[in-house]
Amino acid sequence: MSTLILFLPSARPGPATEYSYTLTADGHTALRHATAPAALLPEPTRPGGEVVAVVPARALSWQRVQLPPGLPLGAGQQTPRLRSVLEGLLEDRVLDDAAQLHFAIEPGAHAGAPVWVAVCDRAWLREHLQALEAAGRRVARVVPEFAPGPTPSGRPELCALGTPEDACVVLTGQGADLGVAVLPLSSMAMALARAGTVAGTGPDEEDDAPLVRAEPAVAALAEQTLGQRATLHTASQRALEAARGDWDLAQFELASTGRTRALRKAGSVASALLHAPQWRAARWGAVLLVVAHLVGLNAWAWKERQTLAAKQTAVRTLLTQTFPKVQVVVDAPLQMERELAQLRQAAGSVSPRDLEPLLAAAGTALPAGRQPTTIEYSPGELRLRGVALAPDEEPALSARLQAAGYRAQLDDGSLLLRAEGTP
The missing domain is CATH 4.10.280 (MYOD Basic-Helix-Loop-Helix Domain, subunit B)
Structure with missing residues (x-):
């Protein structure tokens, strides 16, 4: 699907706020990457395109909780009761007032099992979404820059972000729960990543070493600090990967209606089938x-x-x-x-459409004692008026005439005979 992917700035929106964006036609390749105010942001290039907002890793807190059994979950069941349960579970884990925070539950969550909950400032997120909507860029999905779960490499990954003066590293696939952690760019991050490698492997071996990626601005600093070669990974690439994820942080009071979600999902599937590279062979x-x-x-x-x-x-x-x-x-x-x-x-012979054969067929088929009052003939057609038949006599008459090669039609005491094949 044609998608405009935006990074939400960490500050509250204002007249001079600019958004870093990536424009893509198929969700895999960036057509354009730049920064612009909300009113000057480009539109998706195809009808039915969507706008996706990315919440930076530093703006999110990830919490692992276990919801009570029997609690209804799902896109259409995010009730005030569920939010109250989350506030009670997270009240002692967050620094801010839980009532002022926005919560989002991981896709496919089940009550009674541990689930990941994304936490961010509710007023900050709402104000950015309202500012974008006022500029004509209504956000269809809100996704995290990094999310818990398995990494593409199957081992912990480190991604260095920011500037040399304010650098950080995001650790994904960490621990048994495959969580996300934002840490200062230091050797301690590499130690945590190595501690999270699969038991039984050699962490000193190159194949088992954590994968390190870095933005160009901090690539050299990341290699020097972490002691490992870093692969360049731009903000545009992170935006595309985040938009392809299953997460949608627009939940509870920020959630779209069920009809909107269904239409958006159908549009995404249709656009992927038409344009995504992985569907090229199918196309x-x-x-x-x-x-x-x-x-x-x-x-x-x-x-x-x-x-x-x-x-x-x-x-x-x-x-x-x-x-x-x-x-x-x-x-x-x-x-x-x-x-x-x-x-x-x-030769002087007659055909089934002549008067004599028509009269003979009618005389044979009519019940005994039934005499017409008027006879009208035209080539291939004979009409006998004044013939009254009981309801149980009509099927038998039609069957006898059909066996002789004629079609019969009864109409208000009138019997019309036609030879088969006569219009």
């Missing part, structure tokens, strides 16, 4: 499948046209061979019927 497969179906349908239609043309040619050939005087074939079945009618007339 090519779908195109090839459509092309194969089109080719098959055209081949089948061509074969059917050939078969129909062969049948039409056979009918015309039969007409011209049977009646050599017919030189021009316009409607072979109709012309053949006319020629046969002329032959019968010349």
